[in-house]
Every structure is written in structure tokens, then in C-alpha cells.
Amino acid sequence: MTNVLVTGGAGSIGSYVCEYLVARGENVIALDNGPSLKVEHLFDSGRFSFVQDSVLNKDMIERLVDKVDVVIHLAAIADPKRYVTEPLNVLNVNLKGSLYLLDRCASQKKKFIFASTSEVLGRNPKVPWNEDADRVLGPPSINRWCYSTGKALIEHYCYAYGQQESLPFVIMRFFNVYGPRCDDLGQGRVIPIFLEKFLKGEPVVVHGDGKQTRCFTFIEDTANAVVELSLNPKAQGMCFNVGSDRETSILELAENMKRVGGFANELVFKPHLEIFGKSYEDIPRRIPDVGRIKEVIGWQATTELEDGLKRTIDFYRPTASASVTGR
Ligand SMILES: NC(=O)c1ccc[n+]([C@@H]2O[C@H](COP(=O)([O-])OP(=O)(O)OC[C@H]3O[C@@H](n4cnc5c(N)ncnc54)[C@H](O)[C@@H]3O)[C@@H](O)[C@H]2O)c1
Numbered sequence: 364m365t366n367v368l369v370t371g372g373a374g375s376i377g378s379y380v381c382e383y384l385v386a387r388g389e390n391v392i393a394l395d396n397g398p399s400l401k402v403e404h405l406f407d408s409g410r411f412s413f414v415q416d417s418v419l420n421k422d423m424i425e426r427l428v429d430k431v432d433v434v435i436h437l438a439a440i441a442d443p444k445r446y447v448t449e450p451l452n453v454l455n456v457n458l459k460g461s462l463y464l465l466d467r468c469a470s471q472k473k474k475f476i477f478a479s480t481s482e483v484l485g486r487n488p489k490v491p492w493n494e495d496a497d498r499v500l501g502p503p504s505i506n507r508w509c510y511s512t513g514k515a516l517i518e519h520y521c522y523a524y525g526q527q528e529s530l531p532f533v534i535m536r537f538f539n540v541y542g543p544r545c546d547d548l549g550q551g552r553v554i555p556i557f558l559e560k561f562l563k564g565e566p567v568v569v570h571g572d573g574k575q576t577r578c579f580t581f582i583e584d585t586a587n588a589v590v591e592l593s594l595n596p597k598a599q600g601m602c603f604n605v606g607s608d609r610e611t612s613i614l615e616l617a618e619n620m621k622r623v624g625g626f627a628n629e630l631v632f633k634p635h636l637e638i639f640g641k642s643y644e645d646i647p648r649r650i651p652d653v654g655r656i657k658e659v660i661g662w663q664a665t666t667e668l669e670d671g672l673k674r675t676i677d678f679y680r681p682t683a684s685a686s687v688t689g690r
Pocket of ligand 1: 372375377394419441540541
């Protein structure tokens with residue numbers, strides 16, 4: 364049995380990770396400064412506890428790290444709108460919080476599993492991206508890059524601590540995770556934003572011309588990868604793309620959601636500048652090379668986009684009888 368601290372454990376991905384770890388018989392402490400709604404179904408398991416606090420509370424972080432064998436660090440401000448409106452908070456939480464955890468994991472030789480992002484590669488046009496692809500970013504005066512840079516810096520720290528202080532670590536770069544229990548409707552990332560409009564019968568606003576592509580990865584596939592990468596010794600010391608390699612344009616996504624959900628909404632287009640202001644810049648294509656994760660731990664995303672979208676839409680429909688809600 365492994366004792367695991369999951370920061371951001373009450374978040375979208377974190378809540379599934381906690382659930383899967385508990386189901387495997389591991390002991391889990393979830394740390395999150397948000398509400399415990401998504402993990403309350405684990406309270407009676409006898410193997411789960413929840414601490415509502417911030418990763419910026421250094422003393423508490425040190426106490427929690429000392430109690431476990433593995434830290435899965437998912438806590439972050441990960442909402443693209445906030446990169447632009449609250450860059451200082453994004454940098455503070457994503458950098459300082461991660462450093463408190465890293466310092467303690469390194470000094471106590473605890474395994475550190477870091478949730479990084481496809482965003483670290485910025486707008487590198489040479490897709491698909493393997494884990495060693497170049498980072499191609501805009502200038503620091505553009506707030507949009509603060510999230511990417513903060514995550515990349517923590518990746519550097521993982522390698523540096525690994526090399527100089529023998530820190531056991533794994534870096535995971537997620538690609539557009541979606542599914543039940545994700546952001547509140549209308550908030551955060553593209554699928555909940557589209558879905559809110561679909562459910563209200565309002566026009567669905569596609570940003571730009573809708574030709575920008577993403578590889579959408581179902582949350583259950585992602586959480587399975589996190590658990591396996593965290594506990595499988597073969598993954599140690601490496602960085603992994605965690606994603607589906609099926610490329611879908613944002614317009615195709617909207618059309619798919621419309622068809623799968625049986626909606627009749629109009630799709631309309633709006634320039635990025637009008638939505639985010641000049642501090643935002645969209646990435647045209649973002650596709651992972653998933654060869655490494657398949658080779659090292661035998662994982663690949665198996666949920667077809669249409670199935671995942673159906674399950675997501677069913678979860679958020681007002682009639683849904685979900686046992687765990689993210690709303
Ligand atoms: N969802 C994606 O598509 C995606 C893609 C790439 C990377 N990631 C990364 O994966 C991780 C999890 O993402 P998610 O989609 O589950 O996001 P999420 O927002 O649902 O979860 C993050 C959790 O962190 C918590 N948190 C924020 N600030 C905190 C603080 N100061 N102290 C403690 N907890 C704090 C939030 O309350 C939230 O529950 C994040 O690190 C994110 O950067 C996600």
C-alpha cells in the first residue's frame with residue numbers, strides 16, 4: 364500500500380485520480396483550497412482524507428509531504444482566462460506552491476509527480492510534438508505565456524533536483540482533458556463553454572475561424588495514466604505526453620457536440636481579440652507524439668471523442684443523475 368498526497372485532489376483530474384487510487388487500495392490525502400464536492404463520495408472509504416488549504420502554506424505542505432511516499436502535484440490555476448486577468452496569482456500558485464513541494468520532496472526523498480501541460484511547447488508549428496520538441500513562445504510581456512513558462516520552469520526544477528539531489532520524479536504533459544466533473548458549465552475550457560450555450564439553446568461562439576485544432580483526451584483515460592505513471596517505477600525520471608493523438612478542429616468539435624447532443628443551436632464566429640483582448644494568442648495546432656508513454660507503460664487513450672462527448676453532455680444535462688457533480 365502506498366501513501367499518496369494528491370494536490371488539487373478536489374479538482375477535475377484530481378478527483379478521478381483520488382478515486383482510482385482509493386479503489387486500488389492506496390491511502391490518499393487530497394489537498395485543495397477549493398470545495399470537496401467532487402471527492403465527498405470517498406469520505407467513507409477509510410483510505411481517504413481531505414485537507415482544505417493552499418499549496419502556498421509552506422508549513423502545512425511540509426507536514427503533509429512527510430506523511431506520504433508519493434506526491435501527485437495537480438494543484439494549479441489552469442483556467443486560460445485567468446492567465447490574462449490574474450497573471451500574478453497564476454505565477455505565485457503555479458511556481459511558489461510547486462517549489463515548496465519540490466523542496467520538501469527532494470529533502471525527504473519522496474517521489475514527485477508533476478502535472479505539466481502541452482502549453483509548455485507554446486506555438487511550435489512542427490506537430491506532432493514529442494517530449495523533446497522545442498518550446499516556441501511569445502514574449503513575457505504577453506500574459507498568455509505565464510502559465511506555460513511557470514510549468515516549464517517546474518519541469519526544469521524536476522530535472523535539476525533529479526540530477527543534483529536524486530529526486531525521484533515523473534513529468535506528465537496533459538493535452539486538453541475533458542469529461543464529467545470538469546469545469547463548471549460556461550467556465551474554463553472550450554467544452555464546458557460550448558456546452559453551456561448548447562444547453563441554454565443560445566448561439567455557440569466559435570473563436571477565430573474554428574480551424575485551430577486540439578487533441579481532446581477523456582478524463583478517465585487521463586486519470587488512469589496519472590495513476591500508472593505515479594506508481595510504475597519504469598516511468599521514473601522521465602517526461603510523458605499524456606493525450607489522445609486524434610486531431611479535431613474547434614469547429615468540428617462544436618459540430619460533433621451538436622450532433623451527439625441532438626442540439627439545434629446556431630454556430631457563430633468571433634475573433635480572439637474581441638474575446639480575450641490583445642494579451643491572448645491562440646495556438647493553431649497541438650498534437651502529441653504518444654510513442655513514449657505507449658512504449659514505457661503501455662498506455663494509450665482509448666475513449667473515442669464521440670463517446671466521451673456523449674458521457675460529458677449526459678453528465679451536465681439538467682436531467683442527469685450524476686452521483687458526483689462538478690456544478
Ligand atoms: N485539464 C486540462 O486540459 C489540463 C491540461 C494541461 C495541464 N493540466 C494541469 O493538470 C492539473 C489539474 O488540472 P484540472 O483540469 O484538474 O484543473 P482543476 O482546476 O479542475 O483542478 C485544479 C485544482 O487545484 C486547486 N487549486 C488551485 N489553486 C490552489 C492552491 N493555491 N492550493 C491548493 N489547491 C489549489 C483548485 O481548487 C482545483 O481543484 C493542473 O496542474 C493543470 O495545470 C490540465
